[in-house]
Amino acid sequence: MRLILFLSIFFSLFSCAQSFKSVSILGDSYSTFDRYMYPDTNKVWYNTNINQKTDVNSVNQTWWYKFIKENNYKLEVNNSFSGSTICNTGYNKEDYTSLSFITRMNNLGSPDIIFIFGATNDDWADAPIGQYKYDDWTKEDLYEFRPAMAYMLNYMLGRYPNVKIYFLLNSDLDETIDESVKIICKHYKVDYIELNEIDKKRNHPSIKGMGQISNQIIDFLSKHKK
Structure with missing residues (x-):
């Protein structure tokens, strides 16, 4: 009888764990943390260094870890790359094709939810x-922000069917962006979450x-439950 009860509890807990929804992140430095990126060659900004540029030096302090842990989700893939742009044009007009969002967007696993930050x-x-x-x-279009942003959402909606996609819009960005x-989010019926008054150090x-x-x-999410 005890064995049956034990097995019943075990499989109940196992089933519960398996039922957790998974989250993937497509991001830049704001979503990085050393040793938590996939692929692990992605450049990171946050790490455990006590001389870090901000006071964040533990993965459990990151926005995505806090969200996942406190809301009973599990991490599928965090494909974030520090300094990356959505389009293929980067700093000093360099070609960022190798690290842009539109290059990495097909490598997010099989999540239930995707956050694009x-x-x-x-x-x-x-x-x-x-x-x-x-x-x-065209190839040339993808070096510009608006067409690249549209291309990304169009691709991801097809690549990840039945996955809820949210775009996180940083505070303090240029009005045109x-x-x-x-x-573009409204055109594709993708929800955007406009962040406000986020405390920052070194941006x-x-x-x-x-x-x-x-x-x-x-x-x-609590206000937009469907």
């Missing part, structure tokens, strides 16, 4: 904004800022 480096690098374009993209993200979320990001995501 980008556009920050497109803004800071002053990438070409381009025109709104929703089909027939903000407006472009909102318009990157502090421990306080990471908590604010997680809380604002939770607040948005």
Whole structure:
């Protein structure tokens, strides 16, 4: 009888663990942490170094770890790369094709939810904004922010069917980037979560800022339950 009870409890717990929804992240430095990236060659900004540029020096202080742990999700893939742009144009007009969001967007596993946290480096690098374009993209188009953003969402909606996709829109970005993200997300019916008043050090979320990001995501999801 005890064995049966034990097995019943074990399989119940196993089933519960298996039922946790999984989360993948496609991001830039804001979502990195050393040894938690896939692939592990991705450049990171956050790590355990006590001389870190912000006060964040533990993975459990990051926005995504806090969100996942506190809301009973599990991490599928975190494919974030420090300094990366959505489009293929990076800093100093260099070719960022090898690390851009649109290059990495097909490598996110099989999650239930995807958070795209980008556009920050497109803004800071002053990438070409381009025109709104929703089909027939050329190679040249993908070096501009608006067509690359549209290309990314169009691809990801097809690549990850039945996966809920959210775009996290950083605070303190240029108005043109903000407006472009909102318009393109609305075109593809992708929810965007506009972050507000995030605490930062050296333009990157502090421990306080990471908590604010997680809380604002939770607040948005609670208000938009379907």
